[in-house]
Amino acid sequence: MSQLDEIVDQLTQSENVDAEDSLNDAACLTKLKKLDGDQMKWNEWSSMFSSTIHNNEDITDTERMSYLQSLVIGPAKDFISGFLCNPNFYSSALKELNRRFGNPQNVVGALTKELEAFQRPAMNDHSALIAFASLLRKVVQTFASHGFSADPNATHLLRIARDKLPNPIKLKWTEHVVDNDWTNPGLTELSD
Structure with missing residues (x-):
């Protein structure tokens, strides 16, 4: 291989690497x-x-x-x-x-508002019930990840969530609390 061929080959490889890097950067950015x-x-x-x-x-x-x-x-x-x-x-x-x-108090406040604004799901609306259960899990997980361990146990948050439950589920929840002899259940227990 001539020296000119080697130089062209090196340049081509370098351009391919640069092109691949650009493609990788572009792929990352689109994500x-x-x-x-x-x-x-x-x-x-x-x-x-x-x-x-x-x-x-x-x-x-x-x-x-x-x-x-x-x-x-x-x-x-x-x-x-x-x-x-x-x-x-x-x-x-x-x-x-x-x-x-990224302020944890703002995040927790926004999540509390989301919980308050969630429309009470109907007993036969499975997708709304699943969405509500997912929201409860998100509230508990987000509070925990920001170090707000007491908030999921706050009475007012539990009351907001419990009041959104359809009556048959609310009754089952009450029975579950009694069966487990919980004196102060919170969102953590409700979301489980």
């Missing part, structure tokens, strides 16, 4: 969802953004800011709009997003 300001989506979005963009040592802060600009929309973008004009403000913009949307 990332846009953050629209929904606090309930912050943990998932933040985790994905950190592992794909923020912790990637091959990406500069200028590139990170570009990715951040393309991945925040609506209220989230409005919240950091003053930072987006300068790539030097990347870290500040990310800290502000975390402060606003």
Whole structure:
């Protein structure tokens, strides 16, 4: 193989690697969802953004800011709009997003409102009953993941959830509490 052929071969391999890296970057980016300001989506979005963009040592802060600009929309973008004009403000913009949307009390508050707003499911509406059970599990898991261990046991949250149950299920729940001799059941027990 001539020296010219070797150089062409090396360049071709290098271009293929660069193309593959670009394809991998593009594939990772298409997996990332846009953050629209929904606090309930912050943990998932933040985790994905950190592992794909923020912790990637091959990406500069200028590139990170570009990715951040393309991945925040609506209220989230409005919240950091003053930072987006300068790539030097990347870290500040990310800290502000975390402060606003990653605040555990805000997340728990939003989840409590979601529970309050959930329409009482009918006894024969299986999909609504499953959705309600999923919401209860999400409430308990989210509270626990943010260190709010007492909240799932709060009487007012249990009352909100219990009052949304169809009467036959509410009766079964009451029997279950008595059978287990629980004196202070909470959402954790209700979601099980």
